[in-house]
Amino acid sequence: MEDYKNAIEIKNLTKQYDGFTLDNISFSVPKGNIMGFIGQNGAGKSTTIRAILNIIKTDSGSIKIFGKDNIVDEYEIKEDIAAVFDIIPFNDAFNAVRLNRMFRGLYKNWDEKTFFSYVDRFGLPRKKQIKQLSKGMKMKLQIATALSHKARLLIMDEATTGLDPIIRNEILDIFREYIQDEQNTILMSSHITGDLDKIADGVTFIDKGKILLSGYKDDILASHGIVKCTVDEYKKMDKNDYISARVSDFGAEVMVSDITRFRSKYQINICDKADLENIMLFYVNREKKEWS
Amino acid sequence: MKRPGFFSLVYREWVQMRRTAIRSMVSFVALIILSLLIELSLFYGNLSRLDPSVIDGIKQQISGILISLMAVVGGIIMFSVSKSTQCDCSETWRMFRLSSPVTPLRFACAKYFIIIIAAVFLYGFNFLYAYIVTAINGTELEKENLGIMLIMFSAMVLYSVLFDCALMRFHHYDKAGGFTVICLFVLMMPFMIISLIYQDDAQMMDKIFNIFIDAYWVFLFLPFIIIGAGFFASVQLLKRREE
Numbered sequence: 001m002e003d004y005k006n007a008i009e010i011k012n013l014t015k016q017y018d019g020f021t022l023d024n025i026s027f028s029v030p031k032g033n034i035m036g037f038i039g040q041n042g043a044g045k046s047t048t049i050r051a052i053l054n055i056i057k058t059d060s061g062s063i064k065i066f067g068k069d070n071i072v073d074e075y076e077i078k079e080d081i082a083a084v085f086d087i088i089p090f091n092d093a094f095n096a097v098r099l100n101r102m103f104r105g106l107y108k109n110w111d112e113k114t115f116f117s118y119v120d121r122f123g124l125p126r127k128k129q130i131k132q133l134s135k136g137m138k139m140k141l142q143i144a145t146a147l148s149h150k151a152r153l154l155i156m157d158e159a160t161t162g163l164d165p166i167i168r169n170e171i172l173d174i175f176r177e178y179i180q181d182e183q184n185t186i187l188m189s190s191h192i193t194g195d196l197d198k199i200a201d202g203v204t205f206i207d208k209g210k211i212l213l214s215g216y217k218d219d220i221l222a223s224h225g226i227v228k229c230t231v232d233e234y235k236k237m238d239k240n241d242y243i244s245a246r247v248s249d250f251g252a253e254v255m256v257s258d259i260t261r262f263r264s265k266y267q268i269n270i271c272d273k274a275d276l277e278n279i280m281l282f283y284v285n286r287e288k289k290e291w292s
Numbered sequence: 293m294k295r296p297g298f299f300s301l302v303y304r305e306w307v308q309m310r311r312t313a314i315r316s317m318v319s320f321v322a323l324i325i326l327s328l329l330i331e332l333s334l335f336y337g338n339l340s341r342l343d344p345s346v347i348d349g350i351k352q353q354i355s356g357i358l359i360s361l362m363a364v365v366g367g368i369i370m371f372s373v374s375k376s377t378q379c380d381c382s383e384t385w386r387m388f389r390l391s392s393p394v395t396p397l398r399f400a401c402a403k404y405f406i407i408i409i410a411a412v413f414l415y416g417f418n419f420l421y422a423y424i425v426t427a428i429n430g431t432e433l434e435k436e437n438l439g440i441m442l443i444m445f446s447a448m449v450l451y452s453v454l455f456d457c458a459l460m461r462f463h464h465y466d467k468a469g470g471f472t473v474i475c476l477f478v479l480m481m482p483f484m485i486i487s488l489i490y491q492d493d494a495q496m497m498d499k500i501f502n503i504f505i506d507a508y509w510v511f512l513f514l515p516f517i518i519i520g521a522g523f524f525a526s527v528q529l530l531k532r533r534e535e
Contacts, residue, residue, distance in 0.1 A: 050387075050534070053387070053390060053391045054390065054533065055386075055387060055390045055391070055533065055534060056533055056534040056535070057533045057534065057535055075393045075394075075395060076393075078391060078392060078393040079393045081391060083387065083388065083391035085384045085387055085388070086384075087382075087384045088384070089382065089384035089385045089387065089388035090385070090388075091304075091307065091308045093307050093308060093310065093311070094307055098303075098307050101300070101303055102300045102301075102303055102304050102307075103300070104300070105297060105298070105299050105300025105301075105303070106297060106300045106301075106392055106393070106394055107392075107393065108393075155391075157387075
């Protein structure tokens with residue numbers, strides 16, 4: 001099972017709903033990487049994650065996890081996967097001690113020591129019931145369970161949404177440690193692009209059921225840029241040379257996907273580095289081309 | 293390889309229904325205390341001052357009432373066991389269940405293990421209680437009492453199993469409750485129609501009632517047949533993937 005390059009490999013995945021289609025998407029998450037999975041609400045992030053976990057039936061396409069088919073080898077694969085959701089999935093009557101008792105039978109690689117070390121490190125009370133914990137504590141408890149059965153793939157679906165920056169930073173530190181042995185992989189769907197700016201190795205951007213970008217974050221950030229120019233300069237530009245433009249009375253900001261090529265063509269020097277939030281914003285408006 | 297799931301899931305069910313179980317025990321104890329007080333009154337209290345011929349009649353009636361009451365309490369507890377699994381309909385639990393390595397068969401096994409344990413315990417307890425009450429009163433355990441007890445119990449097991457399956461199908465507490473009530477209503481329809489037709493014919497109503505009471509032994513096995521059917525339906529429902 002160790003002989004795989006990509007922890008997740010999705011090829012031509014299609015899933016049709018009434019009013020939404022996950023349209024022939026393909027991307028992969030290399031082993032040992034943190035892949036940020038970004039997109040606005042309803043873009044298809046959760047549908048893709050559900051398809052990866054075989055929670056929904058897909059119409060076509062294939063998904064491989066650790067090089068194995070996610071349906072044929074479903075239960076074998078799931079021993080090595082940990083999924084973290086935005087809401088804790090356990091009954092309010094559970095506490096850390098009871099969760100440990102339940103989990104040690106659910107996963108063959110459950111490690112009680114690791115679990116309680118996370119519980120102590122997060123400052124979580126062992127015997128306080130879930131209903132008495134704050135949202136941040138619940139999320140930490142969920143992450144502690146996810147990281148305690150030696151999972152090699154951690155899938156997070158909007159798990160850090162709604163948490164304060166301090167807790168989010170603590171959690172990001174844990175993920176950095178988790179990824180250090182280069183055998184573990186994280187797929188992290190999030191709206192909070194700032195978190196992904198900090199820790200992601202790669203980014204996959206989905207919009208309206210289509211993958212718009214997928215690759216190493218540094219490459220994406222290096223190739224993209226926001227060109228600042230006057231409205232007149234902007235109007236002279238070929239529409240195929242940029243993604244979209246934010247136009248105001250004071251000038252225009254134009255997102256370009258190949259900054260080197262753009263610079264050589266237009267001789268414009270004022271260019272800001274793009275971050276993930278801006279990339280998302282300009283790509284979402286790509287069909288309008290011009291917005292304010 | 294260690295086989296994951298079964299006892300952990302039984303433990304999970306237990307944690308979820310612990311409060312219900314405690315409440316059930318309290319109801320049982322309360323009913324036993326009530327029975328004890330009535331019996332004490334019959335033997336040593338105000339009721340013992342009545343005419344001996346009246347006391348015999350009261351004893352017979354009280355045995356019947358107490359046995360039926362215990363059957364109702366048992367039925368409600370059976371329903372509560374099923375109700376305690378309502379957290380299973382939460383979307384995140386379903387997502388977690390489907391992302392874990394535990395197979396649908398194991399989930400169903402754990403759930404029905406608890407239902408069987410509850411059914412056997414309540415069944416046994418009801419019989420023991422009926423036996424003790426009749427023994428104390430020096431009365432016989434009548435067919436009517438036994439029949440009512442078993443019919444009540446079968447109905448509650450049916451309700452629990454239907455509710456559980458509906459919860460697995462709809463993942464929604466209210467929808468599952470509505471579906472279960474409709475199913476039970478449909479099953480009750482023939483009896484309601486018969487009782488409407490013969491409502492003025494007391495003899496015929498008695499006859500129909502006796503048919504059920506005479507066939508009480510069917511209801512001895514029926515709950516376990518329902519549980520078996522529910523188990524197979526649950527496995528299929530748990531295997532389902534969202535369309």
